[in-house]
Amino acid sequence: MSQQHSSRVGIVTTRPVMLPDFTAVRRLPTRPPEHRDADFDAKYDAETLFYDAFFDGPRRVVLVGPPFLNLKADIEAMTLTAHPSGAACRFRVRELDRHGQVHAEVPEGTVGLTLQAGFGTVEIALSPGETGLFAGRRVLFTQSKNNRLAWIQDWIRFSRDVxxxxxxLIYDNGSTDYSLEELAGAVAALDGIKVARIVAWPFKFGPQGFDAWSFWDSDYGQHGVWEHGRRRFLAEAASVQCSDVDEMILSTDGRSIFEAAERHPFGVLRYYGRWVIGLDGEAPPPDKRDKRHLDYHVVRRERPEKRFGLFTIDGDRCPPKWTIVPSKCPPDAQWRIHVIGGQPTARLMTxxxxxxxxxxxxxSWKYSRVGREPFDPARHEREKLLAEHMARVRWDA
Structure with missing residues (x-):
């Protein structure tokens, strides 16, 4: 469902299917008990069967949720009945990385579904597909929780002007510092944004892994965001930039990241990042409430590091992010946090x-990020490229 905030900004809610509403069965985690921390169960999403069910054309419905895991056999054997026709629906089950989908064929005029499975029976309300909202647009896409409204505005201003x-398209993951209406108002106050949607996403983010590689198996929520956004809203967008509110993209040749992706033969660009830091004794102080992106100027230099004795990488680089043309993305590929799964050409870096x-x-919701460093010219630089980009932004419009 959508709630309009203005003619161009809207608040959207999903129509989830929750297991406790009709069954005692729950999704069971795959992580071995000895590798679960004390709050694993509280963070784990055992209860969401589907985040949402929505139309993908007049005769197709997509249901997206966490991975099915122990529920998969019953899902594959279930029946889906369309209403009001009573017709049985053919469907295909897709289980992806930390994510599950059902693609169903429905008669025209369908307004709801009945799911009958070994674990229970439930009625499913359907949301509209809204890809036309973003048709031909260059879209900023993120998930956010309690990021300050000024930060969100500055993140938008930067990509708008640069x-x-x-x-x-912002998925709000249960912010408590402000309401969805206040977030929508902050976006509506900006010049140059033709359409925006704030999606209420009250689902659990999920337990994190232990390091860069170990036990990334249970953080279902963000994987759901990327595929839900892609399929319900963004399929007709000209291009989509996926990034967090604390990230800003720089161009080494002055071109727009959207234009470059649209001109790219495979329609996708991936790029690494570098940290922008605060320094000992320099403004703003770490606890400054109204600090903004433009208060920071110092970047960590690349730290060359040999890998496998064959090539050199930046040992301090941030993981890749991407910008994509949805129409050039294979339909069975998966939008993931750092890569497009199932699209080999998306692994290329620029x-x-x-x-x-x-x-x-x-x-610092994940870990403390306010540790300061003294300036070291061997490790830090006041980056000209960053300063040039920041100078192009209308920070108050």
Missing amino acids: HGADAV RRFTYRHFREISD
Whole structure:
């Protein structure tokens, strides 16, 4: 369902299917008990069967949710009945990385579904597909919780003025510092954004892994965001930039990241990032409430590091992010946090673009990010490229 905030900004709610509403069965985690921390169960999403069910054309419905895991056999054997026709629906089950989908064929005029499975029976309400909202737009796409409204506005201003973004899609993951209406108002106050949607996403983010590689198996929520956004809203967008509110993309040749992706034969660009940090004794102080991206100027230099004795990488680089043309993305590929799964060409990297990761534009929800460093010219630089990009932004419009 959608709630209009203005003619161009809307608040959207999903129509989830929750297991406790009709069954005692729950999704069971795959992580071994000895590798679960004390709050694993509280963070784990055992209860959401589907985040949402929505139309993908007049005769197709997509249901998206966490991975089915122990529920998969019953899902594959279930029956889906369309209403009001009573017709049985053919469907296909897709289980992806930390994510599950059902694609169903429905008669025209369908307004709901009945799911009958070994674990129970439930009625499913359907949301509209809204890809036309973003048709032809250059879209900023993110998930956010309690990021300060000024940070969100600055993140939008930067991509609007530097890269030509004209649309915004934000999934709010249960912010408590402000309401969805206040967030929508902050976006509506900006010039140049033709359409924006704020999606209420009250689902659990999920337990994190232990390091860069170990036990990334249970953080279902963000994987759901990317595929839900892609399929319910963004399929007709000209291009989509996926990034966090503390990240800003720089161009080494002055081109827009959206334009470059649209001109790229495979329609996707991936790029690494570098940290922007605060320094000992320099403004703003770490606890400054109204600090903004433009308060920071110092970037960590690349730290060359040999890998496998064959090639050199930046040992301090931030993981890749991406910008994509949805129409060029294979239909069975998966939008993931750092890569497009199932699209081999999306693994290629470009050095024409990079992003800057602002360490102190954060409430340190994951770990403390306010540790300061003394300036070291061997490790830090006041980056000219960053300063040039920041100078192009209308920070108060």
